[in-house]
């Protein structure tokens with residue numbers, strides 16, 4: 356039988372990176388299984404028949420799907436391992452979930468920047484920039500998105516960093532200059548090995564996205 360924990364993933368997936376970061380934060384050993392999304396494995400189709408998407412965490416043979424749900428599962432199953440990813444206080448937990456959900460909207464706008472053009476791309480850029488402005492404001496003078504410690508909302512958002520370069524090149528934006536607090540926060544998160552070893556090189560991501568764009572444009 357496979358190992359206790361397996362992760363069906365794809366190296367360039369922002370959603371998969373969330374799960375890699377959470378597993379690394381908890382020091383959980385696991386079997387990494389790279390999926391070819393143009394030729395999905397039987398295992399993926401069986402483990403996530405509804406969405407047929409990665410990431411899927413397989414724990415004792417049982418699948419958990421949807422990145423933010425998987426991160427919460429990891430926090431609860433390995434709750435005796437430091438650090439906690441979500442606060443125990445219900446109100447603070449609700450705030451962390453609010454911001455992780457908000458991040459998904461920024462991801463969606465970023466994806467549309469990368470795979471549309473003209474008017475549609477401009478609209479996506481506006482939504483994306485508006486989203487980053489909200490995060491820059493939410494950060495304020497705090498070190499992390501929801502307070503003094505790194506956690507769930509940071510894990511949800513920080514994978515996007517590895518696409519900033521591609522988004523700047525393809526979307527003709529300057530994220531580094533426009534959002535100094537956000538960039539300082541990224542650098543703070545990247546000091547954690549759990550983050551730096553889970554995110555691929557931004558230039559490699561750019562090359563991959565350019566290649567994919569050629570195929571779909």
Ligand SMILES: N[C@@H](CCC(=O)N[C@@H](CSO)C(=O)NCC(=O)O)C(=O)O
Pocket residue numbers: 365367368369370371392407408409410420421422423
């Ligand atoms: N809401 C989900 C999104 C996962 C997803 O889009 N996965 C993509 C790869 S990353 O962009 C995927 O598996 N796509 C395969 C397909 O759409 O066929 C989550 O949070 O886990």
